[in-house]
Amino acid sequence: MSPLCLAYYCSGHGFGHATRVSAFARHILSLEESHTVYIVSSAPKRVFATATALGAIYRSAEIDPVILQPLAYHVDRQKSIHVLESFLRKKDQKVEEEAQWLREVDADCVLSDAAFLAFLAAHKARIPSVLITNFTFDSIYSLLSISFLEQSPSQHLLVDSNNSTHHPPEPDTPVSEETLLPLVQQIFEGYRHADMLLILPGAIPIPSFSISPSLPATQWVDPSSRLFEPEVVSHLIQDPLTYTLHPSIPFPPNHPDAPPLTKPKHRSAHLAPLLVRPPNDDIYTPEGRSRFLSSLGVSNDLHDPTTKILVVSFGGQVFHKPSRSHTPSRPESPSRPHFELEDKLKSNSFTRALSQELNLLSRVDGRGTSGQVFGSSHIFVPGAPAPAAMPSPTLPSFTTIPPTPTLGEFSHGSVSAGQENADVCSLMLPDASWIAVVCGVADSREWQIKRSNAGAVGGTSEDNELPEGFYIAPRDVYMPDLMAVADVLLGKLGYGTVSECVDSCTPFVYVSRPLFVEEYGLRLLLEREGVGVEMSREAYEAGEWALAVSDAWRAGAKRKLERRAGKHAPDRHAQGLKMARDVITWVNEWATLTNVCST
Known part of the structure; x- marks a missing residue:
């Protein structure tokens, strides 16, 4: 077979799209025929580094709108709709531009994850197209009319990080179906032009x-339980070969008086394997683990497996250095109490500052053009957030996948003032054997610069140091390696994090995004193949992490340790190569049938 030219469109919304596009592009480029792969995206080139290293050609283009999330787990419905409306006004022009580019590079096929514009462009250029995804954005947008409300960001004022200007939080108002329907229909029609569907794990x-099930996605979800309806779950476990599919849409005619061109193959849908980037070969060796932890600044005495690692990652967000914090002393006992701390939590300056830091306060520029620290556009959540309705004062609220026994109630007591910082720290990490690696800090130099300037403004270096046991991951940290050394991940549910947790058998503590319908499928994947513990927003924002982290480790430790010993390691590379060969075969069959029909 002769080499093909494939145009692979990648949504700029979220890191998960880029990780799986990179993974599949690598599989295609690993085939013996030396195919050409263009990656087209508004995401920055650096997130496709593993694919471009094998020869993928990157092209920057605005190919899809984005869902606006001022916080990692909060969707701004109204602003997201405004962005969508703006994009759709330019849709026809963009389709023409992309179709012309496809002709210029002589593309044989379009792949897309999951930008709907790509299928309209492929249709106009009269070439086949493949949708590779676990969800589509028509479903995402259609859920924005659902009646249940998200909390506004912590029910507090949002504060600009430069001038401390107070802004009222945007209310969480459902979008009317009258507004949504014509917008969602345009996205739906874009996807209707795709010719083959490859369904990734964690699908909706x-x-x-x-x-x-048909749109709107509001019909798929039970608002009271915030779970998929049983018939939707039943659909998802069926073989896609049993689905009744919408028919193909014929290509436009070659000239106005000619009839539409019937496509040579019927539409089809197939299950795809987990697309995930591989860790480096030596990461599961003592030497590889030590090398990697050293790159994070973790001292040698913490490299042995008895040190447990919590990774904090809310992808697509920027974390900021708090204006003031005090480093707490680490307790020596590996068993620390998780009670008597509510009052201290409200008053402790370190907790307030760290809550600011980890509450992720601004979206990363969709184009990702730099790693700069943003200016006046920052959204800042001040202090230790006080949720509208606190859970039990002694026990943070979370649920576990699979379910775990209910924890007992704790009794109150008293602690000395000297233990205050240590006790507050105990809310975040289970005991002194744990450390935390924080991803998403815009630029770790910010911490160093502020520390060096502390004396000039009357402060101390201690005010600007990280708390003991906390480390900043470099912006370009290779997440599959970090997941391999991690014992628990704390973050939001997205395909990138879930797939890498499943592949590395890392227990996942997550903060829910109920308005992002992709989450419902990812939760089912975790239930089937991993360990998931849901943490309430209140517990996350208050820094009450330790109980959920402990629970996740307890549920997932055995499988995690077995993974490090070489078990539960399917050959993802072989699976990906087979998927790549199947796609290439499908494209060649399409070309052969087209030639037959034209003769």
């Missing part, structure tokens, strides 16, 4: 292929 219904 893809309504542009399967006739049922």
